[in-house]
Amino acid sequence: MNILVIGSGGREHTLAWKLAQSPKATKLYAVPGNPGMADIAECIGGVDICDNEALVKLAEDKAIDLVVVGPEVPLTNGVVDAMNAAGIKAFGPRKLAAEIEGSKSFSKNLMKKYGIPTAKYEVFTDADEARAYIKKEGAPIVIKADGLAAGKGVIVAMTLEEALDAVHEIMDDAAFGKAGSRVVIEEFMEGEEASLLAFTDGKTIYPMVSSQDHKRAYDGDKGPNTGGMGTYAPAPVMTDEMVKIATERILKPTIAAMAKEGRPYKGCLYAGLMITKEGPKVVEFNARFGDPETQVVLPLLESDLVDIMLACTDGHLDEEHIEWSKGAAVCVVIASGGYPKAYKKGYPIEGLAKAKALDTLVFHAGTAEKDGKIVTNGGRVLGVVAKADDIRTAVDKAYKGVNAITFKDAFHRNDIAHRALERLADK
Missing domain, CATH: 3.30.1490.20 (ATP-grasp fold, A domain)
Structure with a gap:
């Protein structure tokens, strides 16, 4: 199969890395991709990922069998609709379904209508x-x-x-x-956040391994919000019982609600949850894989990702048996100084090979190639991921990889997975 991955970040690098492991993946393309993906995919520049017509033409020219959409903007822009209209399979929700992320007021109103637990809210223009x-x-x-x-x-x-x-x-x-x-103003929910991603074909829904993001820029959950400074999986707060409750009260009713609204949802549904005293409540929905949650969830997937994605697009996910590793994974993001505010680009990155030699995965998020060297090209530059039998070992291993990599003004959080380690220490 020829597979096209749309996007250029750490999530897309991780998706391409996992897809490349499938015996069904004969040729991988990425648009625009990044230097880290070049080992496993042919990266194609010069195509606007918001230009559906250009993307369809590219898919036709390369005889693409499956398109995998990473970022939210192409999804809300209707790229899956455009691919389907051209007879090309695409993993991800169609435009009407992607509105679950594209409009927070739509998402909140849907939850209110169908009794899906979330915070009290009002919408203002x-x-x-x-x-x-x-x-x-x-x-x-x-x-x-x-x-x-x-x-x-x-x-x-x-x-x-x-x-x-x-x-x-x-x-x-x-x-x-x-x-x-327009703004949505919500009550503040007390509890611990967790992310629960799920595969769905519009009828069946399979939760993935739970994870937890670290949104704040600095140690101790201080500083401004970012796109995510690191993750770990599984999240101890998401016990087997809590995953079951979230699936029955949130994931399944949401997929049923979207179908009832005439917006059948296929692809990856990301539920950002707050684990409150009353149980899990929805903080937000995203219409795609999370970033950097994907970087810890997919390394724990033992089943063939191509098979799962085809089952989602073709509507027979109920026939799939999905296997997960029993271990843990941790991702530490290395960012450019100044992020999430202004930052400079173009600094050479050293130590990538050294980090990989330490048995860590290095996913490129904001990099470019210049004069034969990998340089910084974004706020979140790299995600260093380690797998191990337990979270403590995975944390230590990930930071060894992080410490092997250097570039000017680089920074990272030193306390990724602190909540998990505190929970485990209390046992």
Whole structure:
């Protein structure tokens, strides 16, 4: 099979790495891809991943049998619809289904209508009305840009001042463009967050291994929100019983609700959960694999990813038996100094081969090739992943890999998986 992966980040590198392990994958392409993917895929530049017509033409020219869509923007832009119309299989939800991520107000209204547990909320298009509501409700409170904001349009405000500043930033200053023309304001939920990704063919849903992201930039969960500074899997807070509850109360009802709404959902459904005293509640849904959750979930998958994706696109996921490793995986993101604010690009990266020699996986997220050298080309530059029998060993192994890699102004968090280690220490 010829397979095309759309995207250029760490998630897409991980997807390509896992797809390449399948005996069915005869030739892999990536558009635009990144230097880390070049070992396993032919990277094709010069094609806008938001240009459906150009992507379809590329898929036809390369006789692609399966398209795998990484980022959310092409999905909400209808790339799966365009591929399907051309008779090409594509893994991911169609445009109407991808709105579960593309519009937070749509997602919240869906959950309210079908009784899927989530935080109390209100939606505003007027900044003054939003501010009045915040003053009435008080803090802590959560403010979210309604549209896509690359994982950064959410502010958890612990004080009234922070909440009002968030409305000013999102609505008045339009920090996230059109995505912030409408805001969702939610009650603050007490608990521990976890991510539960699932494969679905629109009817059957199979949860993957649970994981936990680290959104804040600095140790101790301090600093601004980022796209994610590291992850680990499985998350101890997601016990077998909790996964079962989340599947029955959240995942299955959501897939059934989307079908009932005339938006059948196929692909990967990502549920960001808060584990509260009342049980799991939805923080947000994403219409694709998480980044960097994918970097720890897929290394623990023992089944053939191509088989699973074909079962999702063809509607026979119920016939698949999906196997997972019993071990653990940890990903530490190495970022550019200044991220998530302004940062410089183009710094040479040293130690990649040394890190791989330490039995770690190095997934490229924001890199480029210049004069035969790999250089920095994004805020999140690399994800260093280690697998082991347990989380403690995986953490130690991952940091050995991280410490082997250097570039100017690099930084990373030193406490990835701290919640898991605290939980395990309490046992």
